[in-house]
Amino acid sequence: MLLYEHVSIDEYHSGLREGTCSCESVAVHYLQRISSQSHINALVDVYSEEVLQRARQLDQRRADGQPLGKLHGVVIGIKDVICYQGHRLTAGSSILRDFRPLFHATVVERLLQEEALIIGSLNCDEFAMGSSNEHSCHGKVLNPLDEQRVPGGSSGGSAAAVAAGLCMASLGSDTGGSVRQPADFCGLIGLKPSYGRISRHGLIAYASSFDQIGILGKSTQDVAQILEVIAGADAYDATVSSRAVPAYSKHLTSRRPWRMAYFRQALDHPSLDPEIREGAERFLTARAKEGHQVDGVDVDFLDYIVPAYYILTTAEASSNLARYDGVRYGHRTEEPLTSLDALYRQSRSEGFGREVKKRIMLGTFVLSTGYFDAYYSKAQQARQAIVDQTSQLFQSYDLLILPNSPTTAFRFGEKSQDAVSMFLADIFTVYANLAGIPGISFPIGKHTNGMPFGIQALADRYQEEILLQGCQRWYQ
Numbered sequence: 001m002l003l004y005e006h007v008s009i010d011e012y013h014s015g016l017r018e019g020t021c022s023c024e025s026v027a028v029h030y031l032q033r034i035s036s037q038s039h040i041n042a043l044v045d046v047y048s049e050e051v052l053q054r055a056r057q058l059d060q061r062r063a064d065g066q067p068l069g070k071l072h073g074v075v076i077g078i079k080d081v082i083c084y085q086g087h088r089l090t091a092g093s094s095i096l097r098d099f100r101p102l103f104h105a106t107v108v109e110r111l112l113q114e115e116a117l118i119i120g121s122l123n124c125d126e127f128a129m130g131s132s133n134e135h136s137c138h139g140k141v142l143n144p145l146d147e148q149r150v151p152g153g154s155s156g157g158s159a160a161a162v163a164a165g166l167c168m169a170s171l172g173s174d175t176g177g178s179v180r181q182p183a184d185f186c187g188l189i190g191l192k193p194s195y196g197r198i199s200r201h202g203l204i205a206y207a208s209s210f211d212q213i214g215i216l217g218k219s220t221q222d223v224a225q226i227l228e229v230i231a232g233a234d235a236y237d238a239t240v241s242s243r244a245v246p247a248y249s250k251h252l253t254s255r256r257p258w259r260m261a262y263f264r265q266a267l268d269h270p271s272l273d274p275e276i277r278e279g280a281e282r283f284l285t286a287r288a289k290e291g292h293q294v295d296g297v298d299v300d301f302l303d304y305i306v307p308a309y310y311i312l313t314t315a316e317a318s319s320n321l322a323r324y325d326g327v328r329y330g331h332r333t334e335e336p337l338t339s340l341d342a343l344y345r346q347s348r349s350e351g352f353g354r355e356v357k358k359r360i361m362l363g364t365f366v367l368s369t370g371y372f373d374a375y376y377s378k379a380q381q382a383r384q385a386i387v388d389q390t391s392q393l394f395q396s397y398d399l400l401i402l403p404n405s406p407t408t409a410f411r412f413g414e415k416s417q418d419a420v421s422m423f424l425a426d427i428f429t430v431y432a433n434l435a436g437i438p439g440i441s442f443p444i445g446k447h448t449n450g451m452p453f454g455i456q457a458l459a460d461r462y463q464e465e466i467l468l469q470g471c472q473r474w475y476q
Helices: 009-018 023-036 048-063 106-113 156-163 180-186 220-230 274-289 302-323 340-351 354-367 372-396 419-424 430-435 464-474
Strands: 043-046 075-079 117-122 169-173 189-192 213-217 259-263 293-297 399-403 439-446 452-458
Touching: 009 220, 023 043, 023 048, 023 075, 023 117, 043 156, 048 117, 075 106, 075 156, 106 117, 106 220, 117 156, 156 169, 156 180, 156 213, 169 220, 180 189, 180 213, 180 439, 180 452, 189 220, 189 464, 213 220, 220 464, 259 274, 259 372, 274 293, 274 399, 274 439, 274 452, 302 354, 302 372, 302 430, 354 372, 372 430, 399 464, 430 452, 439 464, 452 464
Parallel strands: 075 117, 075 169, 259 293, 259 399
Antiparallel strands: 043 117, 169 213, 189 213, 189 439, 399 452, 439 452
């Protein structure tokens, strides 16, 4: 049996060319790992036979001397909110338990074109709503670094699968930190690109003006190579940018000094764990010693970030989830009912989980007559103020530095009964989504409780290259 340990895509491809491994043997390795680690509950479905058949075909292509795709044989998992034609897609919800999409998401199409092996769908909080992966119809996901703790959310399965060695890299979605926070909790790299950098076609919507597909991995090089493949213009998504996609993986080395700023209010925030604060301060001191400009800045909007985010995202969720009515697709109640309204109510009551119901009701409330101006309109004004101030900051700085989370991965049940505490866990990550800018998380230390923690770097829109260069410079 092959014992394979993934280091990078480039090293893997070297092994394939030298004959020290094959796509099939590596696929078998990962399938065996998934079987032995099934209690982590990271995967919803595993495409065993399909993956093995495709791996054999790729091995034959190589033997025939045919040109290889950029992700030839790379084993990737996709979050259970991304459409893969003919494969079950549930978004972690009973309302979609038996749904099978009729088309590929654009990112899936591009992965397959470059010969990636999609090994399975990854567990997540229902409709990507959550920060702990405790809200899934498939059950909670365990953090492989400490199975008593959460892996983060909503892309908890995406992070746990990479951390546990069940795939080489994974795709998640990030609406308010759902790639970066799980990466932080599981000791990984997590990239949320700019809004519009990657097509959202085929991504189950939570909040359409916030959602962005992101990448989790152990290697900056891997994240860069996957981004090159899945980013770029798409006729199926009117919000995606038509800008050319840089060769990110070819430009990871940079030695020029950068102008960096950190938010004083973030490092002084009472919710921030003292050890994470000290780790962030050490990181910033080290950057200053390297010759970078490092300034503390005061911002006006930190206290408004979480309220504005939850008002706007729940409003969009209320609208997006109205389509799940038990008529066209999804769960339909078997109760004998006498009206269409009763059918809608009962099907949605049975199909949606508690967290999703709560957010739908919050969103419906802020959009209702008499409250729209007081809540939704004000939140939109706050968002615009955040965008404007962010734009001003990037006139003076190349990077903004923030913690990812106030704490390391917390224990199951620790925050699930306290909605305010759970919402505040997003205080440092939702900012990037409100502003539409890219962010990357990478590990910088280990807490005395044994869990990793990282730092978050943010850049101006479509400046993913500088984030990847920073990650390569300071983490690898």
